[in-house]
Every structure is written in structure tokens, then in C-alpha cells.
Amino acid sequence: MRQTWRWFGPVDKVTIRDARQAGAEGIVSALHHVPYGEVWTNYEIARRQREVAYDSRGTPTGLAWEVVESLPISEAIKTQTGPWREHIATYIQSLENLAKAGLQVICYNFMPVLDWTRTDLAWRVPHGGTTMRFELVDFIAYDLFILRRRGAEDEYPVELRAEAQSRFASMPAERRLQLSRNVNAGLPGATGQPSLDDLKVQLARYEAIDEERLRGHLIDFLTEVVPHAERLGLRLCCHPDDPPFPLLGLPRIMSTEAHYVAVLGAVESPASGITFCTGSLGAREDNDLPGMVERLGSRIHFAHLRNVKRETRGIPCSFHEDEHLAGDTNMVAVVAALLREEERRRAVGRSDSIIPYRPDHGQDILNDLERGAQPGYPAIGRLKGLAELRGVAAALADRV
Secondary structure, eight states: OEEEEEOOOTTOSSOHHHHHHHTOSEEEEOOTTSOTTSOOOHHHHHHHHHHHHBOTTSOBOSOOEEEEEOOOOOHHHHHTOTTHHHHHHHHHHHHHHHHHTTOOEEEEEOOSSOSOOOSEEEEEOTTSOEEEEEOHHHHHHIIIIIIOOTTGGGGSOHHHHHHHHHHHHTOOHHHHHHHHHHHHTTSTTOOSSOOHHHHHHHHHTTTTOOHHHHHHHHHHHHHHHHHHHHHHTOEEEEEOOSSSSOOTTOOOSSSSHHHHHHHHHHSOOTTEEEEEEHHHHHTSTTOOHHHHHHHHGGGEEEEEEOEEEEOSSSSSOOEEEEOTTSSSSOHHHHHHHHHHHHHHHHHHTOTTOSOEEEEOOOOBOTTHHHHOOSTTOOHHHHHHHHHHHHHHHHHHTTTO
């Protein structure tokens, strides 16, 4: 397993040298400044490669950009409205340019409207650090009384609506504003300021799109794009929904093993695969993560290893980002399954026998608390997680 590290570019408060000192062997990055639907040009790709390979003084960092996360899919493609066909064409051109630059693993997601959703971005944990959290009652309070989404009251049980109403009534104005900002932080391109009107407009685009139709749109996209990826020697890998259950009336199509089986089976190609995120999938109590690796492992092109602690039973549920070897997912069993998959690949001579992974998210600890890095992406919290995962992999290496 190859140790990688997500980097958000020169604006990231965690540097490439920090990543190298943490033990990373490669960098995961993207051109976050390029608007959705536009081509990733050869120039911009090469510039990001230089930014990874050399620091501001021109000194080699010893690292390279190895995984793309993410080459985004526009809302036009997801809804098949407006310039969606043109956006598919620009997506294919971006793939051409990435392949020309030597990049092979391309992560993406097909989550409607919100790329991820949390109610707290710096929730205090017992040891004094902070972490990200999704608290269901707070989210319902946001949906019912801040966003005031039409039809929302019909989607929640009476007892949860009552609890959310009581919670909202006692919620200080500052917390209400922060809650709105936290949820909207998952909007692509969000700047931290609430954009309720924009969110309502985006949600309205999905009023006639159910799970079956959205899955059909993803399959249509893959039908167009995957042959080009296969020709170019690329490996596309779809990230699961985060959280892996419906929110705001939006459909979810990549939350369970059955979801992945349906999509991967519809477009059979080694170029179409999975970003196996143990944090996203682990927020559902009915997902068997080690078993998913055993059954779907041949299509796993990239792994996000993180752990969540489910605070309530059922689906949906409340959860928070736990330490990498804590939480509800048996991370040792997952790593063992991934190592067995690598062994199977070596036995049949696959060129992609090594699976890149990164320590996804992390708790803010020590001077992370003052650094103010991207939520979920602290330096020391991820270093700790990577060190733990590296130790697990090393201990298991001769046993699988």
C-alpha cells in the first residue's frame, strides 16, 4: 500500500514538506481553482506538478502529484441539464491532459449539490482536540428552521422534529449562524458565508430526480467517459456519499455495496472503480467494510482510511470523526483485506498491484489547534493517523 497525502495547493496551511516529514510517499491534489465544467489545461496541470515537486525556494521536495482528487463533475452533468454534454466533452479533454502528464488515478464523486455535510467542523473531544461531527438533531433543526426546505417536515419522525424544534429554540443566534456555515461548507466553492438562497435553487434542480434517475445519469456519464479512460490507461474511482444516507430530499446512489455493484456492473471496465472511503461507508451500520474489500477489491483504485464513531443507532445517524484505530470500523481488518487484494493482483500480474491510500481526515491536536488548516485536514492529526496505519500495514505484511 502506497502512503499518500492530500494537499490543497499553495493556499494549504499544511505544506508539502510537512507531508514528507509525516511519511507520505506521494501527493493527492486537484486544481481547485478551475471552475466546474472547464478544461484542466496542460499548463495548469504542469504548474501543480511543479508546486508539488519544488518548494518556494526551488528546492526539490522529493514528492510528486500521484492521485487526482477530485476531477469534479458538474451539476449540469448530474442533472443532465444545460451544457451537460459540453461538460462531458471538457471532462474527457481534462482526462486526456492528465494522462499526458503521467497521472493515472482519478477520484471523483457523484453527490448532488453538497460534496460532504457536517454540523460541526471543530467539535471538542475529551482529550482536548477537535474533530468534525454530523449531529442529526442539529441537522434537522437546520433543515426545518434555518433552510426551511419545503416538504422537510414530512421526512422526519415526529419525535425528532419535536427534539429539533426544542434544540433550535434554545440555540443562540451565533450557533444558528455557525450551523448554517458548517452545512454550507460542503457546497462546492463555498467561502464560509451562508448561501441559503443558492442552496434552495440547487435543491430545486433535483425535485424530479429520484435515486433511479440519478443512477442512470451516472451510468450515462460513465458510458461516455470510461472508454476514453481505458484507452488512456486511467483508473477512475468514485467516492461514496458523505454521509451515506439521503439528506435534504436528495437521492443517494453510492452509499452501499449494492449501489456500487449496480454501477460497476452497468459499465464493466477496469478503468471504472471505487475510492474506498472507510469513513463515509462506515457511517452506515449495515456496511460490512472488510467484506466489501474482499468482494469488490479488484475495482478499488484508491483508499481513504479514516474512522467514525456512530453516536446513535439506525440510518441516518449522528457520528463524529474518531481516531484512525478507534471508532466503529475494524481498521486492522480493512487493511488486512487490502493487503490480500494487493497479493491477488501481484499473483495475476496486474500493473496496479499497489493500492494508494491516504489518512483521510484527522483530529486537530497539539498545534493543529492554532494552525487553522482546512477542516478535517490537520498536519499532526493526519501524521498520527498515517503512522498508525503504516504500523498496522507493517505488522500485517507477512501474515496475509
